[in-house]
Amino acid sequence: MSEAEYIKEYKQQLLADFNSRTNYDNGRFYIPIAQRLIEVANLQQGHKILDIATGTGIVAFAAASKVGAQSKIIGIDISTGMLSNAKQKLAASGLQNVEFIEADAELINFEENSFDVILCSLAICYLTNITAALHKWYSFLKSGGKIVFNAWTENAFTTSVLFRDVVAKYGIHVPNPNALLGTTQKCQQFLLAVGFQKQNITIQQEQFGWYFTPDVDNAEQIWEINAKNVFGYQVQQLAPSKLQECKAEYIKQVQALPVTYQGAWCDASIFFVTATKI
Numbered sequence: 001m002s003e004a005e006y007i008k009e010y011k012q013q014l015l016a017d018f019n020s021r022t023n024y025d026n027g028r029f030y031i032p033i034a035q036r037l038i039e040v041a042n043l044q045q046g047h048k049i050l051d052i053a054t055g056t057g058i059v060a061f062a063a064a065s066k067v068g069a070q071s072k073i074i075g076i077d078i079s080t081g082m083l084s085n086a087k088q089k090l091a092a093s094g095l096q097n098v099e100f101i102e103a104d105a106e107l108i109n110f111e112e113n114s115f116d117v118i119l120c121s122l123a124i125c126y127l128t129n130i131t132a133a134l135h136k137w138y139s140f141l142k143s144g145g146k147i148v149f150n151a152w153t154e155n156a157f158t159t160s161v162l163f164r165d166v167v168a169k170y171g172i173h174v175p176n177p178n179a180l181l182g183t184t185q186k187c188q189q190f191l192l193a194v195g196f197q198k199q200n201i202t203i204q205q206e207q208f209g210w211y212f213t214p215d216v217d218n219a220e221q222i223w224e225i226n227a228k229n230v231f232g233y234q235v236q237q238l239a240p241s242k243l244q245e246c247k248a249e250y251i252k253q254v255q256a257l258p259v260t261y262q263g264a265w266c267d268a269s270i271f272f273v274t275a276t277k278i
Helices: 003-019 030-041 058-067 080-093 130-140 158-168 184-193 216-228 233-237 240-255
Strands: 048-052 072-077 098-102 115-120 141-152 201-206 209-212 264-267 270-276
Touching: 003 080, 030 058, 030 115, 030 141, 030 270, 048 058, 048 130, 058 072, 058 080, 058 098, 072 080, 080 098, 115 130, 130 141, 130 184, 158 216, 158 240, 158 264, 184 201, 184 270, 216 233, 216 240, 233 240
Parallel strands: 048 072, 048 115, 072 098, 115 141
Antiparallel strands: 141 270, 201 270, 209 264
C-alpha cells in the first residue's frame, strides 16, 4: 500500500470512528482535560483563537466563557458528526463570537499572523504529519501568539498498552498514538523543528487516570472500545476464530491486572504544552 493509499484509508477510518461517537461529551476525561487546557492557555480578552480538532466544541465553548464577546473563536474539525453536535450547542448558546468550520486540520489555510492563540486538545496524535501541521499553525500565529496543546505520555492508558501487546502476539501491529509525542523531549523537538525557541516552550506533566473493576463485563467493553477505534481496528484483519481467541486472551489479561481496594488503575498521564512565537 502506498503512503497516499494508507493516509486515505486511515482518514476514512478516523471519520468513521469519530462520526460514530454520539455520546462524546459524556467521556470520562474530555471535559476536565479541556478545562485544564484553557487554564494553562491563560486566555485574554480580545484574543482571536483557533481551536484545532474542536470536535463537539468543548474547548471552543470553554474558551468563549473566558474571553468574552470581543474575542473570536474558530473551531475546525474533520468530522461532520462531531461538528453537527457542536453547531447544535452553538445555536442553543446564543453566542455570536464562535464559528465552526468543517476542515482537515492538516489542510486548512488561514492568513499568516492572524491568531493570538491556537488550541488543540487530545488530537495531535491523529495527525499524519505532525511537523508539517505544526509548521503551518506556527505561520498562523501572530508575533507573541502561542500554541497550546496536550499529548498523552508514551505509556498512557494501561488497557490500551495491554491491547497492543496482546494483538501483537497474533501478528497484528496497532500503532501507539502516543509514541511520537510521548515524552518531554519529543514534544520539544517537534516545536523546535518548526521555529519555536527552547526558552519559549513550557511542558508540564500531570496525572489523569481512574480506577475500574476488571471483571468480564468491563473487560469486554474495553475490548470493544479498543477494537473499533482508529488505533485498534487493525485487529479486525484476523479470521473470526482467531479474533475470538485474541479477544478471550485480552479479557483474561485485563482480569489479571493488579487490583487494590479501589480497583485496577488505568494511568492516563498527560503533557500540557505551551509554545510562544517571538
